[in-house]
Amino acid sequence: MDTSAYLSGLKYLVPEIYLLAVAAVSMFVHLFVKKRGARRAGYVVLAGLIAGVAVLFLSPLSPGEIYSGSLSVDSFALYFKAIFLLSGILTLVLAFRFFGVEKFEAGEMYYLIPLILIGMTAAVSSVDLITAYVAFELFAIPSYVLAGIFKKEQRSAEAGIKYFFLGTLSSGIMLLGMALVFGLTGETNFAAIGKALAGPNDHIALIGMILFFVGLFFKAALAPFHMWAPDVYEGAPTPLVVFLSTAPKAAVFAMLIRLVLTVFPKFEVQWTYIFQIIALITMFWGNIAALGQTNLKRMMAYSSIAHAGYLAIGLAAWGQLANTAILFYLVMYLFMNAAAFGLILLVRKSAGFGEEVADLGGLARSSPLAAGCLLVVLLALTGIPPTAGFMGKYFIFAAAVEKGLYWLAAAGALNSVISLFYYFRIGRAIYMEEPRPGIRFEPSVPVLAVLVAAAAVLLIFGIFPGLLTSIASAATLIK
Amino acid sequence: MIPPGYFFILSVVLFVLGIIAFFFKRDLITQFMAIEIMLNAANLAFLALARSSNFVDAQVIVFFIITVAAAEAAIGLAIVLLIFRKKKTIKTETLNSMKG
Numbered sequence: 001m002d003t004s005a006y007l008s009g010l011k012y013l014v015p016e017i018y019l020l021a022v023a024a025v026s027m028f029v030h031l032f033v034k035k036r037g038a039r040r041a042g043y044v045v046l047a048g049l050i051a052g053v054a055v056l057f058l059s060p061l062s063p064g065e066i067y068s069g070s071l072s073v074d075s076f077a078l079y080f081k082a083i084f085l086l087s088g089i090l091t092l093v094l095a096f097r098f099f100g101v102e103k104f105e106a107g108e109m110y111y112l113i114p115l116i117l118i119g120m121t122a123a124v125s126s127v128d129l130i131t132a133y134v135a136f137e138l139f140a141i142p143s144y145v146l147a148g149i150f151k152k153e154q155r156s157a158e159a160g161i162k163y164f165f166l167g168t169l170s171s172g173i174m175l176l177g178m179a180l181v182f183g184l185t186g187e188t189n190f191a192a193i194g195k196a197l198a199g200p201n202d203h204i205a206l207i208g209m210i211l212f213f214v215g216l217f218f219k220a221a222l223a224p225f226h227m228w229a230p231d232v233y234e235g236a237p238t239p240l241v242v243f244l245s246t247a248p249k250a251a252v253f254a255m256l257i258r259l260v261l262t263v264f265p266k267f268e269v270q271w272t273y274i275f276q277i278i279a280l281i282t283m284f285w286g287n288i289a290a291l292g293q294t295n296l297k298r299m300m301a302y303s304s305i306a307h308a309g310y311l312a313i314g315l316a317a318w319g320q321l322a323n324t325a326i327l328f329y330l331v332m333y334l335f336m337n338a339a340a341f342g343l344i345l346l347v348r349k350s351a352g353f354g355e356e357v358a359d360l361g362g363l364a365r366s367s368p369l370a371a372g373c374l375l376v377v378l379l380a381l382t383g384i385p386p387t388a389g390f391m392g393k394y395f396i397f398a399a400a401v402e403k404g405l406y407w408l409a410a411a412g413a414l415n416s417v418i419s420l421f422y423y424f425r426i427g428r429a430i431y432m433e434e435p436r437p438g439i440r441f442e443p444s445v446p447v448l449a450v451l452v453a454a455a456a457v458l459l460i461f462g463i464f465p466g467l468l469t470s471i472a473s474a475a476t477l478i479k
Numbered sequence: 480m481i482p483p484g485y486f487f488i489l490s491v492v493l494f495v496l497g498i499i500a501f502f503f504k505r506d507l508i509t510q511f512m513a514i515e516i517m518l519n520a521a522n523l524a525f526l527a528l529a530r531s532s533n534f535v536d537a538q539v540i541v542f543f544i545i546t547v548a549a550a551e552a553a554i555g556l557a558i559v560l561l562i563f564r565k566k567k568t569i570k571t572e573t574l575n576s577m578k579g
Contacts, residue, residue: 133544144558160558160561161558164558179528180524
C-alpha cells in the first residue's frame with residue numbers, strides 16, 4: 001500500500017481525528033486558562049462532543065475494509081459511535097454538577113473522555129486482531145484512571161485499583177486467546193481467520209475462542225466475571241459510572257458481534273451454548289444480588305449487570321432480529337443508566353451526596369418533575385409498557401422464542417419480575433416515604449435535563465419503537 | 480535446537496503461574512508482577528506459535544503488546560501509589576471499604 005492510499009484512507013478516520021483534536025484543545029485550555037481552566041476544559045469537550053455528532057454523520061463510510069483489512073467503517077460502527085458520543089455527552093452534563101458540588105475539579109477527566117471515545121470508535125470498526133487489541137486497550141487504560149480520579153474519596157482509589165487489576169487480567173487472558181487463534185491460522189484479519197479456521201475441528205481454536213471471550217466478558221461485567229463491577233461502580237464518581245457502565249459494554253458487545261460473525265462462525269453451536277449459560281447466570285446473579293442492597297449505587301450496579309444478561313440473550317439467539325434487538329436495547333440501556341445514576345445527584349447530604357435508597361424519601365413532594373421522570377425510568381428498567389424498556393426486552397425475548405429458546409425467554413421474564421422488587425423499593429421511597437432528616441433535594445438544571453431527556457426518549461421509543469428499530473436493523477451486520 | 484512447541488508449553492505454564500499468583504498473593508505489587516508475567520507469557524505464545532509455522536506478523540504483534548504493557552504499567556503503578564498515599568500500605572486486605 002503506497003502513501004497516497006494511506007492518505008486517502010484518512011477521510012474515513014475523520015471522527016477519530018476530530019476527537020483527538022477536541023481532547024488536545026481541551027488539554028491546552030486546562031493548562032493555560034488561569035481562571036477556572038478545568039471547568040472550561042470541560043465545556044470545550046462538551047461542545048466538541050455535541051458538534052462531534054454532526055461530524056460523525058457527515059464523515060463517509062468506507063466501501064469495505066480499509067488499511068489492508070484492519071478497519072471497516074460501516075453503518076454498524078457508525079451506530080455504535082453515535083452511542084458512545086451520546087454516552088459521553090450525558091456523562092459530561094452530569095459531571096459538571098457532581099464536580100461543582102464536590103469542589104474537586106479534575107480537568108484531566110474531561111479530556112480523558114474523548115480519548116477513551118477514540119479507542120471505542122476504533123474498536124467497533126476494527127476487523128483485525130492487532131487493531132482490535134490496541135483499540136481495546138486504548139479505551140481500557142484511560143478508563144482505569146477515570147474510576148480512580150476522585151482523589152478525595154478513598155473508595156474511588158479502591159475502585160481504580162480493582163478496575164485496573166481485573167481489567168488487565170482480562171486483557172491478559174484475551175491476549176492468550178488471540179495468540180492461540182493467530183498461531184493456528186497465521187492471519188490477523190478477522191475474515192481471513194474465519195476462513196482459515198473453517199477446516200477440520202480443532203480444540204485449540206475452541207480454547208482460544210473461549211479465552212478471547214472470557215477477556216471480553218470481564219469487560220462487559222457478565223457473570224461470573226463481574227466481581228469487579230459493583231465495587232467499581234460504587235467507588236467511582238457517580239457521573240463517570242454512567243460512562244463506565246454503558247460505553248465499554250456497548251463496545252464489547254459490538255466486538256463480540258463482529259467476532260462471532262466473522263472469526264468464529266464455525267463454532268456457532270459452542271458459542272450459542274456459552275452465551276445461553278452466561279446470559280442465564282448473569283441475569284439471575286445481578287437481580288438476586290440487587291435485592292439485598294441498600295446503597296443505591298450498588299443496587300444500580302447489580303441492575304446494570306442484570307441488563308447485560310438480557311443483552312447476552314440477544315447473542316445467544318443469534319440472528320438478524322436478535323442483533324437489531326441488541327442495538328435497540330443498548331441505546332435504551334444508556335438512557336436508563338444515565339437517569340438511574342443521575343438520580344443520585346439530586347440528593348444532598350451534609351457531606352456529599354445521599355447514596356442510600358432511603359435517602360430518596362419525600363422526593364415526589366419536593367420535586368414532582370424529577371419524581372415523574374424517575375417513575376418512567378423505573379418502569380423502563382423493570383420492562384413495563386409503554387416504555388422503551390419493555391420494547392427492548394420484548395424484541396430480545398421474541399428473538400429467543402424465534403430460535404426455540406423458550407426457557408431462556410421465560411428466565412428473562414422471570415428476572416423482570418424479580419427486578420420489580422428492588423425497583424419498586426426505589427419507587428416507594430420516592431413516592432411514599434417521609435423525607436429523612438439532614439437530606440435536601442437540589443434538582444439542578446443539568447441533572448433535571450438528563451432525567452427529562454431520558455424519560456422522553458424512553459417514552460417516545462416505547463410508543464414508537466419503529467423509529468429506532470428501522471435504523472438499528474439497517475445497521476446490523478447480518479442483512 | 481529446542482522445538483518451538485516447548486516454548487509454547489513454557490508460555491502456558493508461565494501464564495497459569497501468573498494467574499495463580501494473581502489470585503493467591505495479598506500484595507498489590509506482587510499481583511502487578513503476576514499480570515506482567517501473564518502478558519509476557521502471551522507474548523511468548525505468539526512467538527512460539529509463529530516460529531513453528533513462520534508467521535512474521537507475530538513479531539509486529541509482540542511489539543504492540545510490549546508498548547501497551549508499558550502504558551499499563553505506568554497507569555497501574557500510579558494507582559498503586561495513590562492507594563499507598565491513602566492507606567500507607569499496599570496489602571489487599573485493607574481494600575475493604577465497599578461490601579455487599
